[in-house]
Amino acid sequence: MLRSPVRRVLRRYSCPVGNSHGLQGRVFTYTDVTAETDVDRLKSEFVSMASHELRTPLTSVHGALQLALSGGGVGLNEEDRELLAISLANTERLVRLVNDLLDLSKIEAGRMPYSPEVLPVGTLLDEAARGMQALANLRGVRIAVEATSDGQRVAGDRDQLLRVVTNLLHNAVKYSPAGSLVRLGAVPQPDGVLVSVDDQGPGVPAEQIDRLFRPFSRVGVHERLTTGGTGLGLAISRAIVEQHRGRIWVERPPAGGSRFAFVVPGPAREDDPASSRAVA
Numbered sequence: 032m033l034r035s036p037v038r039r040v041l042r043r044y045s046c047p048v049g050n051s052h053g054l055q056g057r058v059f060t061y062t063d064v065t066a067e068t069d070v071d072r073l074k075s076e077f078v079s080m081a082s083h084e085l086r087t088p089l090t091s092v093h094g095a096l097q098l099a100l101s102g103g104g105v106g107l108n109e110e111d112r113e114l115l116a117i118s119l120a121n122t123e124r125l126v127r128l129v130n131d132l133l134d135l136s137k138i139e140a141g142r143m144p145y146s147p148e149v150l151p152v153g154t155l156l157d158e159a160a161r162g163m164q165a166l167a168n169l170r171g172v173r174i175a176v177e178a179t180s181d182g183q184r185v186a187g188d189r190d191q192l193l194r195v196v197t198n199l200l201h202n203a204v205k206y207s208p209a210g211s212l213v214r215l216g217a218v219p220q221p222d223g224v225l226v227s228v229d230d231q232g233p234g235v236p237a238e239q240i241d242r243l244f245r246p247f248s249r250v251g252v253h254e255r256l257t258t259g260g261t262g263l264g265l266a267i268s269r270a271i272v273e274q275h276r277g278r279i280w281v282e283r284p285p286a287g288g289s290r291f292a293f294v295v296p297g298p299a300r301e302d303d304p305a306s307s308r309a310v311a
């Protein structure tokens with residue numbers, strides 16, 4: 032019994048109930064998630080503030096290093112030039128990391144600009160494939176776009192959904208051996224459209240599948256140095272897909288490689304993506 036009004040966050044689940052005569056009604060379950068939501072908010076605020084604070088000095092270090100190396104670093108001896116080039120490359124990685132951290136905290140806090148529209152999936156896939164073509168050429172990997180039927184559409188924010196497809200495609204190309212094929216596909220589903228990225232790379236170990244979409248959940252820590260990634264791409268992709276009320280997962284196809292896939296709702300279910308996640 033509450034003596035005065037208190038703001039509460041409730042998560043609602045609804046489940047249809049029926050018997051042989053058909054649908055009889057729905058069971059609604061409400062869970063009080065106020066404490067979890069508050070902790071999440073505090074965490075996001077801290078990460079967001081820390082990232083902002085880090086970004087300013089980093090930008091100035093980055094600028095200074097670029098200036099020192101401008102014009103090919105004329106006037107520097109070879110050793111100094113090499114040291115500065117290493118510092119610049121690592122500063123660029125730090126900038127990417129800080130930007131990704133900021134983006135993740137914004138998406139999780141629902142502060143990332145979100146402009147829903149109805150989008151043809153084929154266009155998203157083509158655009159992501161075009162953007163990744165240069166890296167694919169460099170690595171000798173072929174990208175094939177295989178949307179099974181034209182005209183499939185999803186409801187969502189164009190930039191954010193493009194970011195998810197691009198992240199998955201980037202990983203697929205990055206982890207694929209030269210001469211292999213990366214397939215980008217889209218098939219209609221009862222609850223939306225399923226987008227998949229298949230590669231012929233090393234695959235993901237079974238024991239890693241559950242935590243792969245958490246921040247910094249690398250399969251091998253040494254990869255951080257060799258691939259130059261931030262370890263946040265999949266966490267950001269999951270946050271975006273969930274904001275769109277979709278789901279994202281990874282599979283280990285029997286023939287090898289990996290399949291990353293996500294489903295996002297089609298236009299018929301389009302409305303405020305946050306509305307069914309929590310009611311205050």
Ligand code: ADP
Nearest residue numbers: 202203206234249250260261262263264265289
């Ligand atoms: P990053 O690629 O920046 O390391 P991600 O969050 O995108 O971070 O990926 C997390 C980890 O998941 C990667 O470090 C890698 O170990 C694994 N991974 C992602 N995509 C693939 C893939 N297509 N094949 C094999 N492993 C992958």
